[in-house]
Amino acid sequence: MEQFVTFGIVGLSTAAIYAIISSGLVVTYTTTGVFNFAHGATGMMAAFAYWQLSIGWGWPVWLSAITVLAVLAPAFGLLVEQLMRPVQRLGEAERLVMTIALLSGLIAVARWIWDPNKSRSLPTFFAEKDSFHIGAATVSWHQALTTVVAVAVALGLRLLMFNTRTGAEMRATVDDRALVGLTGADPVRANRVAWILGTTLAALGGILIAPMVALDATQLSLLIVSAYAAAIFGRLKSLPMTFVGAIVIGCMEAYLAGYLPQNEYLPGLRLAAPAIVLLLALLLFPHGRLRGRDRHLSPVPIPSVRGTFVFAGVIVAFGLVLATVLGAGDLVTYGQIFAFGVIALSFVPLVGYAGQISLCQLSMAGVGAIVCAHLGSDGQWWALIATVVVAGVAGAVVAVPALRLSGVYLALGTAAIAVVLDRWIFSLPSFELFGVEVALFDQGSVELVGPSLFGMRVDTPAELTVFSAVCLALVTTGVAALRRGRLGRRLIALRDSEAAYATLGGSLLLTKIVVFAISAGIAGLGGALYGMQLQSVAADQFNFVAGLSIFLIAVVGGLGVVGNGLFTGSMLAGPFNAIVALWPAAQNLVQVAPAAAGLAYGSGAVDDGVVPSLRRHWEPVFRDPLVVAVVIGWVLLFWLLRLSDVINGYVLILGIVGGVLAARSWAAARHRTVPEIEEIPVEWWGVKRPWTAEDEEVLDRAVTTRS
Structure with missing residues (x-):
């Protein structure tokens, strides 16, 4: 009994921190309509800033805490409010992209400023004072402080929301922002207060929880999953129920840590428990109407047959050029263009056509890598087919809860699935299921080899690069055919209005299962190609945070166009790697680039995506046979010169780029009227x-x- 009470007190102290963080999340969402995925990253940055001031620079603890909570956190809240104000009038997807980009960016910035290879820790508050006892339980002063602060936050929020004019404005803004402005209130001021308050509470929670865990950017940022679950308990609007949810999650974590049996299969369960609770809460609790749903959906173009086949040929030709001009070492790096392209292309039918937001596509790629590694260990060609099928089945399983969710709830649900796979499932050792031994990453890495096709083994980096390019070309052709077909029209109708689609006789369950399965199958193939290119992959390469960069670049490229696959792969494995190779000091800057691109897209700097914009600008070239023929001849000339070692790789790139740009100007001049x-x-x-x-x-x- 004493042990039970002790774990309960530990759980309550942790719950107090979750309550502080999640209450800030709820206040921000109910006032502004923006669900801040970067809320935990804000607390992470506050914890690092507090460490820098108190430990790194030797400031007094009280001065460091005041500086972070009273100066840095409110200033950051005002900055975020300025970033988010333009997108509040836009659709839900744009707001999600902005906060996801902010999450990814803050993690990258934290790793840039504070070397992740250097261990850091914070002492607990009042560590020099002896603990005291409540009955048989021992309570530290840090635990007592967190509980007192949580109670003070609850009382303060109650007084603010129901006993002040600002609180009345914030509560009124939830219902109708325009009407609030007509009454003489200031909704902009209410938004500022909400962001400042939410950011400060996240910072307070980050400072309180940092002494209890390691100072790691990703780990601290993903602690927000527990706060997400607590906020869902309150249905993103009820602060009392949010506090109840925090207590449930905090105590659950403490009791799992104390009573969970010690074996090699269950440690990951404790880490994934908050994500599991989040997913269950999303599925079981009723949800109100989402604010600011998309009403102005951009049209999804129908790719032509001729254009699709030409583009597929360009992809294969690009792979051939890379395979013949790059060395084996460079091909391992730049050959990933086509694997990343296949993974990114999985977003097009799911998000671009059907409007189903998913943040677990890289996890589906991990499933594909596992299947291909174990079934194709000797180069069996059919292992790729099995990879697509098994990953598709996994996607169909994800689609079942997706029927219950939409919008931000669907994004949260798929994020929870990614975290569960990352923290628990992928870390499991081999086990038996119905008499069949199942092996995943087996707490390490898996090795992949190329397939044997027509009696030939595809195993060199050059051969794998060409093979991956062919796969990307085939998948691109298939996704384009999907858009032109009957299923594509159904998916567009599903995106436009799920209610109307169901009213007209469409099956939501069947359609969602089909599109999730197709998308996951494509991602699984991309994961297998990625593993083949690297020859060995580990679970960390398919974690939730790593998938955010692919999602952000895919969004910037344009989720409704099939050319997005090649664009995303080229950006992730092309310029980013080339910049780091030429300028190693720019590695941290490159890691921030996807987040910067996501912020630019959300703020409206990129209209409907980079790929559609590029197509419009290069339309005169595509429509002029003479210019196209000259461009092809120019590229072939420089390619042959490079193969003959007459020029080097830099001259090849400069020559091709210069010739293509000149061709665009020539085509524009030929068609100028x-x-x-x-x-x-x-x-x-x-x-x-x-x-x-x-x-x-x-x-x-x-x-x-x-x-």
């Missing part, structure tokens, strides 16, 4: 254009002729 001069009636001479001396002569002549 002279604008027709508008004929202005005589009575408007001198009004719509300047009066000239010749006008008077023309008028005199006309009058004389008529008379």
